[in-house]
Amino acid sequence: MSLSVALRHSFADFKLDVAFDSPLGVTALFGRSGAGKTSVINAVSGLLRPDAGRVVVGETVLFDSENGLDLPVHRRRVGYVFQDARLFPHLSVRGNLGYGARFAGGVDPVKFARVVEMLGIGALLDRRPAALSGGEKQRVAIGRALLARPRLLLLDEPLAALDDARKAEVVPFLERLRDEADLPILYVSHSVGEVARLANTVVVIEAGRVVRAGPTVEVLADPAAVPSLGLREAGALLNATVIGHHADGLSEVATSGGPLILPHVDAPPGTRLRIRIAAQDVILSIARPVGLSALNIVPVQIVSLRDGNGPGVMVQLRAGDDLLLARVTRRSATDLGLVPGLDCHAIVKTVAVSGADVMTLPANR
Amino acid sequence: MSLSVALRHSFADFKLDVAFDSPLGVTALFGRSGAGKTSVINAVSGLLRPDAGRVVVGETVLFDSENGLDLPVHRRRVGYVFQDARLFPHLSVRGNLGYGARFAGGVDPVKFARVVEMLGIGALLDRRPAALSGGEKQRVAIGRALLARPRLLLLDEPLAALDDARKAEVVPFLERLRDEADLPILYVSHSVGEVARLANTVVVIEAGRVVRAGPTVEVLADPAAVPSLGLREAGALLNATVIGHHADGLSEVATSGGPLILPHVDAPPGTRLRIRIAAQDVILSIARPVGLSALNIVPVQIVSLRDGNGPGVMVQLRAGDDLLLARVTRRSATDLGLVPGLDCHAIVKTVAVSGADVMTLPANR
Amino acid sequence: MIDALTPAEWQALNLSLRVSFWATLCSLPIGVFTAYALARWTFPGKAIVNGLVHLPLVLPPVVTGYMLLITFGPRGPIGSVLEAIGLPVAFRWSGAALAAAIMAFPLMVRAIRLSIEAVDPKLEQAAATLGASRAWVFATVTLPLVMPGILAGTILAFAKAMGEFGATITFVSNIPGQTQTLPTAIYAFLQIPGGEGAALRLVVIAVVVSMGALLVSEWVARRLAARVGS
Amino acid sequence: MIDALTPAEWQALNLSLRVSFWATLCSLPIGVFTAYALARWTFPGKAIVNGLVHLPLVLPPVVTGYMLLITFGPRGPIGSVLEAIGLPVAFRWSGAALAAAIMAFPLMVRAIRLSIEAVDPKLEQAAATLGASRAWVFATVTLPLVMPGILAGTILAFAKAMGEFGATITFVSNIPGQTQTLPTAIYAFLQIPGGEGAALRLVVIAVVVSMGALLVSEWVARRLAARVGS
Amino acid sequence: RGARKLMLMRLTNSICATLTAISFVLPASAQDITVFAAASLGGALEAVGDAWEAETGGSLTVVAAGSSAIALQVQQGAPADVVILASTDWMDTLAASGDILTDSRFDVMANALVLIGPAGAPPIALGAIPETLGDGRLAMALVDAVPAGIYGRTALENLGLWDAVAPQVVQADNVRAALAFVATGAADLGLVYATDAQAEPRVSVLASIPGDSHPPITYPAAAVTHGHIPDALAFLRFLTTQDAQAIFADSGFLAVELPR
Ligand SMILES: Nc1ncnc2c1ncn2[C@@H]1O[C@H](COP(=O)(O)OP(=O)(O)OP(=O)(O)O)[C@@H](O)[C@H]1O
Ligand SMILES: Nc1ncnc2c1ncn2[C@@H]1O[C@H](COP(=O)(O)OP(=O)(O)OP(=O)(O)O)[C@@H](O)[C@H]1O
Ligand SMILES: [Mg+2]
Ligand SMILES: [Mg+2]
DSSP, X not given: OOEXXXXXXXXXXXXXXXXXXXXXXXXXXXOOTTSSHHHHHHHHHTSSOOSEEEEEETTEEEEETTTTEEOOHHHHXXXXXXXXOOOOTTSXXXXXXXXXXXXXXXXXXXXXXXXXXXXXXXXXXXXXXXXXOHHHHHHHHHHHHHTTOOSEEEEESTTTTSOHHHHHHHHHHHHHHHHHSOOOEEEEOSOXXXXXXXXXXXXXXXXXXXXXXXXXXXXXXXXXXXXXXXXXXXXXXXXXXXXXXXXXXXXXXXXXXXXXXXXXXXXXXXXXXXXXXXXXXXXXXXXXXXXXXXXXXXXXXXXXXXXXXSSEXXXXXXXXXXXXXXXXXXXXXXXXXXXXXXXXXXXXXXTTSOGGGXXXXXXXX | OXXXXXXXXXXXXXXXXXXXXXXXXXXXXXXXXXXXXXXXXHHHHTSSOOSEEEEXXXXXXXXXXXXXXXXXXXXXXXXXXXXXXXXXXXXXXXXXXHXXXXXXXXXXXXXXXXXXXXXXXXXXXXXXXXXXXXXXXXXHHHHHHHTTOOSEEEEESTTTTSOHXXXXXXXXXXXXXXXXXXXXXXXXXXXXXHHHTTEEEEEEEETTEEEEXXXXXXXXXXXXXXXXXXXXXXXXXEXXXXXXEOTTSEEEEEETXXXXXXXXXXXOTTOEEEEEEEGGGEEEESSOOOSBSOOEXXXXXXXXXXXXXXXXXXXXEEETTEEEEEEEEHHHHHHHTOOTTOEEEEEEOGGGSOGGGEEEEOTTO | OOXXXXXXXXXXXXXXXXXXXXXXXXXXHHHHXXXXXXXXXXXXXXXXXXXXXXXXXXXXXXXXXXXXXXXXSTTSHHXXXXXXXXXXXXXXXXXXXXXXXXXXXXXXXXXXXXXXXHSOHHHHHHHHHTTOOHHHHIIIIIHHHHHHHHHXXXXXXXHHHHHOOHHHHHHHTTOTTTTOOHHHHHHHHHTSTTOHHHHHHHHHHHHHXXXXXXXXXXXXXXXXXXXXXX | OOSOOOHHHHHHHHHXXXXXXXXXXXXXXXXXXXXXXXXXXXXTTHHHHHHHHHXXXXXXXXXXXXXXXXXXXXXXXXXXXXXXXXXXXXXXXXXXXXXXXXXXXXXXXXXXXXXXXXXXXXXXXXXXXXXXXXXXXXXXXXXXXHHHHHHHHHHHHHHHHHHOOHHXXXXXXXXXXXXXXXXXXXXXXXXXXXXXXXXXXXXXXXXXXHHHHHHHHHHHHHHHHHHHHO | OHHHHHHHHHHHHXXXXXXXXXXXXXXXXXXXXXXXXXXXXXXXXXXXXXXHHHHHSOOEEEEEXXXXXXXXXXXXXXXXXXXEOSOHHHHHHHHXXXXXXXXGOEEEEEEOEEEEEETTOOOOOGGGHHHHHTTOOEEEEOTTTSHHHHHHHHHHHHTTXXXXXXXXXXXXXXXXXXXXXXXXXXXXXXXXEHHHHHTOTTEEEEEEOXXXXXXXXXXXXXXXXXXXXXXXXXXXXXXXXHHHHHHHHHTTOBOOOOOO
């Protein structure tokens, strides 16, 4: 389902003026602290009434200042995971989790069990929020939003307080939600890696304005977007299809640039994937190297080079029909004589592509 | 100054039993959500009165259940950055920042300006906390703790809500504090990268118990510690000395394994450094490769190989007197015939070593 | 004091308890509603409502009783209607309860209002995003969080109702078995020579009962706090 | 009501304001302290203190007045001491203030206590880690956050003091210019046939003054809330 | 309306007088009756009630409150059959508003004012009140509002003492509270009813106030128009019996000339 947001709002000394459309799935909101991300989410949820604007989810208009339409918060059915957990202190964890479901036809015990299991909060069900750790609170808040059967998920840095292992469990779940329930998600994060996997659309906000917005593949593969996203987070997305699984736990996928070996991908052959390859994980080699521990050596052609403000250069590469990004030092670029049009090899370590960087795409997309 | 902690405490269904000593500087507390990190910090601050234990900072005993000694919270002078910001809602940002200083001889305007500048909260000074974004609140909380002239800093995931750019500004400040003010710091984080730079000692907690503790260099270079730290976070620390800075913005440092080229290091030649090299950023090559964009090729000898539970193998390497970690697929290990004792080459991309991975050591250590 | 109570004392105690109980119980929903309206809504005439609520506190009780008598008495505009529909309050224990309720109302409303104002609106917002309408938010989030305030308001109102005298005796007089509560009985004893001993007995009874209620309420409050706090 | 007040009315109004003002002001610190102790400390005899605080609410005002007379009267254990050190309260306006303060005390304490209980202890903990001793934490964190409750308690107490009658007249009698407050004047008028008109004038005066105080307090409360909330 | 009411009253009055006469002749039958009485009469009336019960088998409910409150309540339709007030003024008011049967009104008893002081103090002459008082206080009921206070003030005025003592007068809302001022030592002297002084061991009577210095202190009683008139009249008549009068005398009240 599509999400279309246009908002104008003024705080005492902050002006928000954003507009973006995302045709389907997950929209990632990036931006530095204080950029206005939470304000956007609040406006979509109805908690902030913007001075003007229009918010549409699928066919449903949630807010339209021109027609004086303003759906009450509780009728919007957004599952909002707040930046601060906001658990109900008088209810047990179980009561918190079940809170939203009662307004949506009751708790589905199967889903309840699945969410509880995924979030690892089974042992906490009878505790009060005051007796939870920071991360436990956040997990319960995620579960509470998920179990409310929302028609739109609003996630405001939901995983910031979680360890990587837990993150790795939650993200695939969100992915399934997006695909199976066709649930639009608006996701705020400081970590591109966390979101690249999920997002169809990336919106970058700076000081209350949209500075970049577009399909994830385009934005992430665009060297010009690097300053907004952060150097370490830059990286491109490759489309791939699972070919098969090997006995040693590795999986082989086909990309337009050739086959790649990845850590095990939990999907049957034929599944379409999207793989994020961080720019700093790519090494360029003029000759095809041998005797390397890196299993993936992809022939590429240099599309463009873009200087950063440090000693690095962002190199955009064409691998088959897809684009890759590599970050190298200016010295290497000079030493190796990298220029647009040059053919060379991109070396990608298999282990550098973690589970979090691989996302399955539904068959129908 | 040293920090020594030994605690036993029982919650309804959680038992905490930890003990660790850290001879100097920064101690990092790792552990999954709910492991007991905040509880440890609370006990050190005096907010949690443990059933039994002893907490000593430098010469000062803060708590000793055997002697019935329990220094009141306000006399402990810990600068505590809470997991939730806990700003005073009735005070402006300025009032919050200055709160602790009045009990420690007043606000030092120079330091105040420096902290405000570093945290980017200059424009917020007259606002109330209710009008701040999540990250802004957290930054004010950090500033408030720093300006209270503490004799011990307790940081509970202080940077979780911050973007990378802001983190990159705060970490060096903490580093300076540690070195110039000889301020012990107890630091909770889910991100090894964030802490490796700062920490002298790493303590890993699981379900209320210490599962590993020791000098950062040792713990991070130990393949056995990988499961506790998370695959993506594993990586070893190298000692290095700045040799010089090149015109193209790169710096050269000497390690016991040979020279390395890094992005610019802001330290004069002769400065001793510690560099974290993530295991997944290291590629192994049997032959010395040529024509690569990676500038650093270090001759190494394999010390040990350790299977993970995935398709990966953690390879411990000796580079001169230091240890390195590399993460490769089992297939590569077999294909390349990696065995302990084998000499090979470790390839490290210059850009993979970010500013956050490089820390300067004070001359006297 | 050690021997059992006399029938007359029993009667007064019984009546006081009944009057206070019903006064408190019946004014509770109205009190909660009024407190919520004053705490959360802005509406024209809010200041007047607020003023009216506080009026019984400001006026000497006799005046309140006098006004009640004129309004709710058998010949008063409301009283005659109530009389006609078979719900007379004047000179009945129900009238005593009405007087006690009105005198205690400002105390109840203030306590509850204060608690409502202390509820973090962020929690109510969270409930709304989860699909709870205003009424549901109130019932499932605000109300439980306000329980300590409601309890405080209730116990204040109960205590006030137990001690209410001036408005009661003016409005419903001092009819044994009908409107003679502990305070009016105490008054009656104090007005006759040699009645101090009997009055003292009643004072002790009133104190014991009220302190009992207070202890129970404190205990309940601690339980409530423990449920939320740990 | 339109023409100016008579000197006697002025005198009663003036005195009522003075009595209520001082009653409220002087009991405020004690009220805050008591509320804090009841909200945050556990100590032996807490239940008794709590009971004592509520006593004036439970007892008919006459009884409270009588107890005051016995204790603070010129021959009373405390009254004689006060008399000796030149601070007599019996039959003085200061005695009227004492009676009003004691009658209003439970209302004040409850409101403040409720607010103190609503303060998040985590903020107080944060203040402690920043070096604030208990007293400082109280002065710089608890107290400002409790301001709405203190305000509510103050206005309740003031209103109650304005309306207090029974204990006052029993304790300090009805001396024009000394202890004849608005309520006692109103009472006196209501005791004689045909006195209603004069009583009504005084009632209107009392209502106008109290509603004024109420409006001011609401305005201050909104200001306070705005300071914290936005 | 007043005229019709008055006619009705006359009519019922005479009917009831007959009924009353019969009731006294007939064997005692249950007659439940409610008396709204000035609070100071409460104790004595309870005792009268017991006698009434023994005599007739009917019960007597005594409702004790201030005279002004009773008057207002009766005007507003209180369920009273008989009122007995401590104030002729309020009874006049009730008569004027037609709420009592004027023909049934009579004074049941009387009272006297006495000057009291702390227990054991020697008697004094009235003229010596100012000196005895010194800068002490004289406790009275409200001198403009409460009957005992009004009587006392009139007496002191007629005795030429009022101006001398006025600044030292402390006024209570009722005469019992004035008594308490003296009993607790808060006031040095007090002007109270003889009935109150009699039962309080902490005070002594220092002087009697001559009955001619103030209007007679009488307690008027009457049947309430909207009450149960036959029973009311029967009870009023019972108040004039020797048994009843003896009880009042025991409590220290003075006898008055009763209607036949
Ligand atoms: N007051 C309490 N009562 C009972 N159990 C508690 C209480 N506080 C914490 N716990 C439990 O103790 C354990 C440790 O909590 P702690 O807050 O120290 O975790 P943590 O390591 O800081 O986790 P996180 O990373 O999620 O903040 C958790 O399982 C938590 O549920
Ligand atoms: N109620 C308010 N009144 C005034 N300014 C506000 C208010 N709420 C937010 N702001 C300001 O609006 C800006 C955007 O806030 P917002 O919470 O949307 O930021 P954010 O992008 O979510 O940041 P973070 O990552 O730190 O949570 C900030 O500068 C903040 O200070
Ligand atoms: Mg935010
Ligand atoms: Mg924690």
